[in-house]
Amino acid sequence: MIEKTYLSAGRSAPLRIRVNGRETELDVPPSKRLLHVLRDDLGLTGTKRSCEIGRCGACMVLVDGEPVNSCLAMAYQCQSKSVTTIEGLSEDGMTLVQQCFLDEGGYQCGYCTPGMIVSVTALLANDPSPADTDIQEALSGNLCRCTGYGGILRAVKKAIELKREQTG
Amino acid sequence: MxxxxxxxxxxxxxxxxxxxxxxxxxxxxxxxxxxxxxxxxxxxxxxxxxxxxxxxxxxxLTGVAELSGCGPVDEEDGGWRIGAITTLAQCRSHAGLFAAYPLIMEAARTIAAPAVRNLATIGGNALSRTGDMATALLALDSELLWQNDAGTVLEPLSDWLDRERAGLSGAPGLLIAILLPAACRMPITPNARRRCAFHKVGRREAFIPPVVNVALNVELDGDGAVADIRISAGGGTMIPARLAAAEALVRGRLPDAALLEELHAVVMGEYAPMPDPLVGEDYRRMTAANLAAAALWQASGAGGRGPGEGEKPCC
Structure with a gap:
């Protein structure tokens, strides 16, 4: 006998996720993109919608601490997981990475910036002293259509430097 | 809404x-x-x-136990089993897998971008046929373990790709795991004479499907001659294939400049890309030949980058 975990729209099991530290239960279709759950159901519009096929990185969030394109992740894939959005990163005030983007002009129109900040935050959490090639790889899925990569790379390097000074 | x-x-x-x-x-x-x-x-x-x-x-598939896990099959055999839902991020960062089969990591690092690799799996990429993983796995003599009506069935990756090339399309079941043979595993000794290289050219530097990719897995004898070699190539909509004529040419010979030139000519003739309206066939044949010759030159040590040397850890 086959048992369905979820039934079709309108009768789906609730999605339980922790978003920015808060346990959340939502009645959404299991295949709904995490991007739309965050923006439309939770009002967290800092996560940007753009390509919707995982190419541009504007919708980047952390899922259990690792960067994931929220346009690719479906609700059921996030069941019982912990999601951190750009809003969640700065709940205690601006982060060092954000400050460095501001100081170094690591943005122009700003649309890609939340995704960039999330990717850089994940990179530095895993490796506080990444090589240039590591930085390029970590940001290879984040596109800036204003082509402002120079400022972005300066911001990342400054964040690495300041973090190193902070930790002695 | x-x-x-x-x-x-x-x-x-x-x-x-x-x-x-x-x-x-x-x-x-x-x-x-x-x-x-x-x-x-x-x-x-x-x-x-x-x-x-x-x-x-x-x-x-993420709750299917048999599809996860990545490690040696058993201590005696020496080969590895990679569960089909192992993510490309895990392939990119798995220290034990890198030590045993660095080609997997080299291919994984060129596929998509880190956040996509946190979701995407090795099984999905391999079964797409035209991604980078199938080319790397071909150079490692990989086998595929399928689940179907008969139970579980093991077959060489090359056999499945041959059937796909012949138009007998469709996976013969659910891919459970990819098996890597002990014969292609890197020796544990530091003076290892098995070397590998993975090269890819795309229409951009990163996060792009391959226009051409080449994987090479070679063992040199005590004199530096090619004792054992596997070269595979793919790219575009071509189903990756071993370059048998190129392998036969270099087997038993020293990878010197003259041999690299011969290899270049043979790959130019043997590599068979599919039609592509944006990238010319001659360009892709030339690129495959360049990559194969460069890979052998590099793997032979002439390029000064053995394991642990230079920017790329493996190649």
């Missing part, structure tokens, strides 16, 4: 089997309206482009 792609209206059912046998049975019972989904990253691009129908039923 309006949903841009009508997600609410066409939301599929999601099934969550816990065994490969159950997953396969679900697919058989539901039929063509069902799609196996692991990371779903490639499927998403196919759904959005209209290349594959948005399924009415998704069979989620």
């Amino acid at each position: 309006a949903y841009p792609h009508g997600e609410l209206l066409r939301s599929p059912s999601v099934w969550q089997p816990v065994s490969a046998e159950e997953a396969w049975r679900l697919k058989r019972e539901i039929g063509t309206g069902a799609s196996f989904v692991a990371g779903g990253t490639l499927l998403r691009t196919q759904w959005e482009a209209g290349l594959a129908p948005y399924p009415a039923h998704m069979i989620d």
Whole structure:
């Protein structure tokens, strides 16, 4: 006998996720993109919608601490997981990475910036002293259509430097 | 609230089997309206482009125990088993896998971008046929373990790709795992004479499908001559293939400048890309030949970058 975990729209099991530290239960279709759950159901519009096929990185969030394109992740894939959005990163005030983007002009129109900040935050959490090639790889899925990569790379390097000074 | 792609209206059912046998049975019972989904990253691009129908039923593979795990089959055998839903991020960062089969990591690091690799799986990329993983796995003599009506079936990756090339398309079941033979494993000794290289050229530097890719796995004898070699190549819509004539040419010979020139000429003739309106065939033959010659030159140590040297850890 086959048992369905979820039934079709309108009768789906609730999605339980922790978003920015808060346990959340939502009645959404299991295949709904995490991007739309965050923006439309939770009002967290800092996560940007753009390509919707995982190419541009504007919708980047952390899922259990690792960067994931929220346009690719479906609700059921996030069941019982912990999601951190750009809003969640700065709940205690601006982060060092954000400050460095501001100081170094690591943005122009700003649309890609939340995704960039999330990717850089994940990179530095895993490796506080990444090589240039590591930085390029970590940001290879984040596109800036204003082509402002120079400022972005300066911001990342400054964040690495300041973090190193902070930790002695 | 309006949903841009009508997600609410066409939301599929999601099934969550816990065994490969159950997953396969679900697919058989539901039929063509069902799609196996692991990371779903490639499927998403196919759904959005209209290349594959948005399924009415998704069979989620992430809870299927046999499909996960990555490690030695057993201590005596020396070969490795990589579960089909092992993510490309895990392939990129798994220290033990890198030490044993660095080609896997070299290919994984060129596929998509880190966040996509956190969802995308090695099984999904290999079965796409035209990604980078199939080329790397071919140079490692990999085998595929399928679940189907007969139970579990093991077959060489090259056999499955040959059938695909012949137009006998379709996976013969649910991919459970990829098996890597002990014969292609890197020796544990530091003066290892087995070397590998993976090279890719795309239309951009990163996050791009291959226009041409080449994987090479070579063992040199005590004199530096080629004792054992596997070279595979793919790119575009071509199904990756071993370059048998190129392998036969270099076997038993010293990889010196003269041999590299001969190898270049043979690969130019042997590499057979599919038609591509944007990238000329001559360019791709030349690129494959350049990459193969460079890979052998580098792997032979002439390029000064053995394991642990230079920027790339493996090649």
